[in-house]
Amino acid sequence: MTLLFAATTALCLLVLATIAVRTDSHSRTNDLDNAVSHRADGLARTLFYDAQGTLRLDSLPEDELARSAEMLAILQASPSSGPQIRSAYPSPAALPAQGALREIWQEVQHDQETVLVTTAAADGSEYRWAAAPVWDEDSIGATVLVGADPALSQAAHQRLIEWLALGCAALVLAAAAAGHLLSGRAMRPALQGLEQQEQFLAEAAHELRTPLATLRLVVEHGSGSPERAPAALDEALGLVDRLGRLVTGLLARARVEAGTQAAELTPLRLDQLVRQTIRELPDPAGVTVTSEPVIVDGDPELLAQAVRNLVENALRHGGGTAVDVTVTATGIEVSDHGPGVPPQDRVRIFERRVTGAASTGTGLAIVAWVAELHGGTARMSQAPGGGALAQLLLPARTSG
Template identity: 35%
Template sequence: MTGVHEGQRSTESHPRRAPRRALLTRLLPRRDARTAGERRAPSPARRRLGRLQWRLTLAYTLITLAGVGALSWLVIRTDARSWQSAEYEELHRRAAVAVSLIYYTDAGIQLDGLYDDEATSAGAQVIVLQAHGGRLRRLFTSHGPGTAVEAGAVDRIAHRAMTHDDTVSARARTGAGDPVYLLALPYYQDQSQKTAGAVVVVGDPGKGRAEHRRLVVAVLSGSGLLVLLSAATGYVLSGRSMRPAWEALDAQERLLADAAHELRTPVAVMRGSVDIADTDPGGLHSHLPRLRRATDRMTDVVDNILTRGRLQATDTFRPVPLRLDQLVEQVCEELPVSRHTVTTFLDASVATADPALVRIAVRNLLANALRHGRTPGDPQDRAEVDVMVRGTAVTVADRGAGVDPEELPGLLERFRSEGGGTGIGLSLVREVAAAHGGEVTVRRRPGGGSAFVLALGPLQRSAGHRRAPRPS
């Protein structure tokens, strides 16, 4: 269908309007003022979310630290006990070998086998003590690395082994204060099988302690790295878990910023008109058109803000099969009477879309074309706009100065306007197209002007013919 929408509006200038325009210019907000607002410090809500993320990270790290710390303590303690047990087993082996090499003859105790055996000639120090007159005397001391144990420690452990008739182990210290291990094993007289003395083995834990220390360093280093890794992982996971909250907060802040930015201009126009009318009460009637335009603009602003809220709340997005050509025709018929010309070329087509969102998007494209698509050189400063529906695409073309396709991403940003607009209309069109799985493109028209194309995705159903032309 082809239709034409026309109207006339007076464009005569008045000498008294110059100071009024100057006053309105001072009252209108500057476009670049929003930049400073967008760069200000984070809001309290964002700071609270940030602190919550750090608290979650700290809690995750502390839990990991407790678990890793307990596991590390268990590993270190188990290794220490295992190492000490291995040391005492080695001492017991040497003591048992030494006891097996002690024997008696008619000449008395014989120790000649102790001098050549590996168990008593290398490694730990082996001492053989014999009970004599209620005292202990040393009969043999191995030639291995000697250890100056504190006075009386060897005699005490040997006496305990003989008294209990069993293996006895203990710890002692050298004269320099270094720890040593002691193990005493009693031996018996061959004929009487009475306890005749004890073999004491002195072990140096230095080698095993060095290995244990290396294990402790490795465990603690690995635990520290694991805790750091868990902290980083906790920070990332807490950030991902809080992503819906961040997105909701960002959507709320964008909605509030849109409301503040969009309403600032029409409110300033209304206030300026009221202030001017206050200085000239007799000319109040002449300001009513400006106030009416400001209220109409505020109505559009509210619709845009509500639409953005619907786009951010995905559960309210309800696409249904609709006649796209009829919807576009209704939007064109709802345009207010003006000096501009709107021509429609509509193919009958059905698309699956949200009618309220598509209506807002088409209306914003028309508003953009009527605002910036004025024909250069036209004495009445009119805009000639062509609206076409082909399949699931709506094209709004004008004869203005034109837009380069490379500039489209910048024009679709929020608060980006070349003048006279609110800076949200085209960005809202892009969001509507994205919600329907489509996109917004622009191309130059032959002979001048631009054509914005709103694609709403694949065609659902087409009537296969063009509607008969009739007056819109």
């Protein structure tokens, strides 16, 4: 998108610069032609033939048009040959060659008006010339030739091209930078949406992997023995119910994160929710729960996911030690007696996509998100006597 934005801007600037260059070139040519034509016409009107048929140039030295001319010559008809130079400024050597003068003379005789030509002077430099006729009764007896060097105008035109090139390059760079910023802002919501979808899929896989594996084991265990089939069926039904609650919680979390649904916080018994969640674990025997009646405002499905992730994380990384769960008025504490978590990893393990020795998948990231959604915090510290102590701290419930 940045390249497309810059390319489009460059194309538009190129078209505008081309138009500007051509317009400037045409304008400068017209200005130069108008200047030499005006000077040649003005001087031609000041010259005249007297009664004896002599071309009078008396007023020429005093004429401002003549004195300010860059190149000036008076050509007069000669009965025996081509046009003769009557006067030349700054010198005859600056005038075109004799052949070029003859062509200019013939063109004036043919058109019988001021003509414009570009030809080289004797020194090789190109000049723009205006030749205006001087009438001797009914015929053209002389021609006023005024020349100007277009080099100055061409140099100014070249400077304009250089400035336009630099300006266009700067504008293209500015447009590319602006396009990069705008495209980044435009793409950021889409990228965030894709990242949320990827994160949701990872969390869904994390949440569903354990109950699905347990369900498979239960079904295989029950199908291998008719005597165990009724118990396996009951256990499978319980796991299906648990999967249903997990899916409901996942969908609720996805809607909340996408902003399409607000979290519904309702009064609930936190101690009962924790005990029910632990009873649904595949192996709750190694978990000890100590609780007191606690009422909080929360989302039961999301809180259940957070509790489940805290306990499963302790069981997985506690080195096979017992896990203690404590429910108090300030929240939930889950501790084990394993190796614990290094101090440098106690904050980042709650971040999403954590990898390495302290990796816990997405489980603790979900805990941190649920805590934040409920106005609380998630912490990791060292348990008394060694091990890890994970806390889900919730704000006190407001009365009413």
